[in-house]
Amino acid sequence: MSGICDGRVVVVTGAGRGLGRAHARVFAAEGARLVVNDLGVGLDGAPGPDSPAGRVVDEIRAAGGEAVAHGGDVATTEGAASLIATALETYGRLDTLVNNAGFLRDRMLVNLDEDDWDAVLRVHLKGHFLPLKHAAAHWRAEAKAGRMPTARIVNTSSGAGLLGSVGQGNYSAAKAGIVGLTLVAAAELARYGVQVNAVAPAARTRMTERTFADTMTAPTSGFDAMAPENVSPLVVWLGSAASAGVSGRVFEAEGGRITVMEGWRPGPSADKGARWSPGEAGETALKLLAEAPEPGAVHGA
Structure with a gap:
């Protein structure tokens, strides 16, 4: 390994399994000291039998790295504050926050309960906002004290948040919200030495078992x-x-491919210089649509 993160202190949420576990292990292999957060809930957010964060810490330590576990709920003020405090109290600093925690409660919109909507928005969107808020408050204080950080936040969006996904209205809305949060945070926090980006990953995890059902078995040889x-x-x-x-960028990452995603930007436009009638507005909209590229297909449509 290159040691690209030598000396850095990194917090990863939802790091007990899947993507978060992989991120934590690679950060550690690159020289970072880790706070491994995981609440230990099931795929739907219900309490699980044990917390996997400690197992990931054991794996990192067995490989010669440094890590501590954190089992708090990062979608609460108390849990998010204690997460950042754990890094500062254990290692005396914080350099990078990776927001990754989440779960699914998939339903078609007409079958989607309010509780399922609230739970998914809470863990993904609020679970990004609160750790970001508390980490940013620390880095702002450091900058104001004359100790300008070289701080990084990496948020986790999804192709569902960029294009939509049938049966995942709550998840898609939350992941789209994370992109908006990323853009605002990048703009607001730059003055404090903080860069904020997002990734939209595609990989085999508990959350994607159904999406990638035909590729769930890893190949016996070659590239997985x-x-x-x-x-x-x-x-x-x-x-x-x-x-x-x-900073302020969104990347897709899948297999051996990395893509810089291009967000909303002005396309074909018309200006009458006065108020349109409804008929005129509709006729003009159709002409503009004929000049515009077709949007990407919604996943599962």
Whole structure:
């Protein structure tokens, strides 16, 4: 390994399994000291029999790395505050926050209960906002004290948040919200030495078993394009000092492919210089649509 994160202290939420576990292990292999957060819940957010965070810590330590476990709920003020405090109290600093925790409660919209909507928005969107808020408050204080950080936040969005996904209205809305949060945070926190980016990963995890059902069995030889570890190198680079100057960006990462995603930007436009009638507005909209590229297909449509 290159040691690209030597000396950095990194917090990863939802790091007990899947992508978060892979990120934590690669960060540690690159020299970072870790706070491994996981609440230990099931795929739907219900309490599980045990917390996997401690097992990941054991794996990192067995490989010669440094890590501590955190089992708090990062979608609460108390849990998010204690997460950041754990890094500061254990290692005396914080350099990188990777927001990754989440779960699914998939339903078609007409069958989607309010509780399922609230739970998914809470863990993904609020679970990104609160750790970000508490980490940013620390880094702002450091900057104001004359100790400008080289800080990084990596958020986890999804193709569902960029294009939509049938049967995942709550998840898609939360992941789209994470993109908006990323853009605002990148703009607001730059003055404090903080870069904020997002990744939209595609990999084999508990959350994607049904999506990638035909590729769930890893190949016996060759490159496993769906392994979570394929996403981690980009996340680790974004979380390192080597990514200087990169902020407010969204990347897709799948297998051996990295893509810079291009968000909403003005396309074909018309200006009458006065108020349109409804008929005129409709006729003009159709002309503009004929000039515009077709949008990407919604996943599962």
